[in-house]
Amino acid sequence: MSFLSLDRVGKSFGPNTAVEEFSLAVSKGEFVSFLGPSGCGKTTTLQMIAGFLDPSHGTIHLEGKDLVAIPPAKRGLGIVFQSYALFPHMTAAENVAFGLEMRKVARKEREERVRAALALVGLAGYEDRHPRRMSGGQQQRVALARALVIRPSVLLLDEPLSNLDARLREDMQIELRQIQRNLGTTTILVTHDQIEAMSLSDRIVVMSKGRIEQIGTPQEVYERPASAFVAQFLGKTNEFAASIDRSGSTAKLVAGSWSTPAPAGLSGVVTVSIRPERIGFGASGLSGRIQSRIFQGNHWLFQCETECGPAIVIRQNDGEPQPAQGEAVHLIWRTDDMSLRPTRGGA
Incomplete structure (x- = not known):
């Protein structure tokens, strides 16, 4: 009880x-x-x-x-x-x-x-x-x-x-x-x-x-x-629309030119949610460009424009070189760091 x-x-x-x-x-x-x-x-x-x-x-x-x-x-x-x-x-x-x-x-x-x-x-x-x-x-x-x-x-x-x-x-x-x-x-x-x-x-x-x-x-x-x-409501988050493509042998989660294997249990259009601090910069990923970067002491805050809309990226100030304003980038994250939910009217 x-x-x-x-x-x-x-x-x-x-x-x-x-x-x-x-x-x-x-x-x-x-x-x-x-x-x-x-x-x-x-x-x-x-x-x-x-x-x-x-x-x-x-x-x-x-x-x-x-x-x-x-x-x-x-x-x-x-x-x-x-x-x-x-x-x-x-x-x-x-x-x-x-x-x-x-x-x-x-x-x-x-x-x-x-x-x-x-x-x-x-x-x-x-x-x-x-x-x-x-x-x-x-x-x-x-x-x-x-x-x-x-x-x-x-x-x-x-x-x-x-x-x-x-x-x-x-x-x-x-x-x-x-x-x-x-x-x-x-x-x-x-x-x-x-x-x-x-x-x-x-x-x-x-x-x-x-x-x-x-x-x-x-x-x-x-x-x-x-x-x-x-x-x-709980802090900053990035959200963009994606779709689940099951036409091939392997189901894919697709947003623009970016894709990753799709989880089971969802279909149609979904909303992808990723916290800014879980996003990094890599050689491949979601294409974008740095619109602005702001130094905030222990971290950098980047405002990016991507092929799926605006995104915020937060990177710790660890002394490593960071992308400059106007630079083309690719946003990357681990599959476990994103959450998916059906988009109303899209599934």
């Missing part, structure tokens, strides 16, 4: 559907991210798990119990909001202790757990400091300690790092993942940041327009996108 399960959960606001047929099984101790653009339904789904919204249909179970039938305050969930929602008149220790006070935990135990929670997030010695005297990163840690101190069955994170600057956000991602691994707390993260989702998650639920586009490990959704939306 799954630790947390959502079965065909949906939410409508009048005639507008925010979430549709959302089904997911989460294992105990797993870190799962809901990833998608604004308005895709990820926060609405998190709020249904938290109890702030009731599903229009479907079921949510935690350890076999019907979560929808339990009031939000009784669900035993830890929640960290984007705004942190700290009480400005309370010290860090008082903010962290608030949930324990509501649960009527004895004072001695409460003080010990608060001290341990603040130490866990790197804020030992900050017990008496008020939020206004703390940086954004420190406030975020207090909010995380407040959520963890109650020993939640599930930790819900609603874009908790989005207010931090890029460097601090990266540091907090590392710390958050380490804390989660050490505690083994089942965690659900809502984010629109692809790098954040891939850095933190055991699995990612990619959402668009209220529906699940794909569920998989970070590597699976990046390397094998199930739809055009997933391919384009």
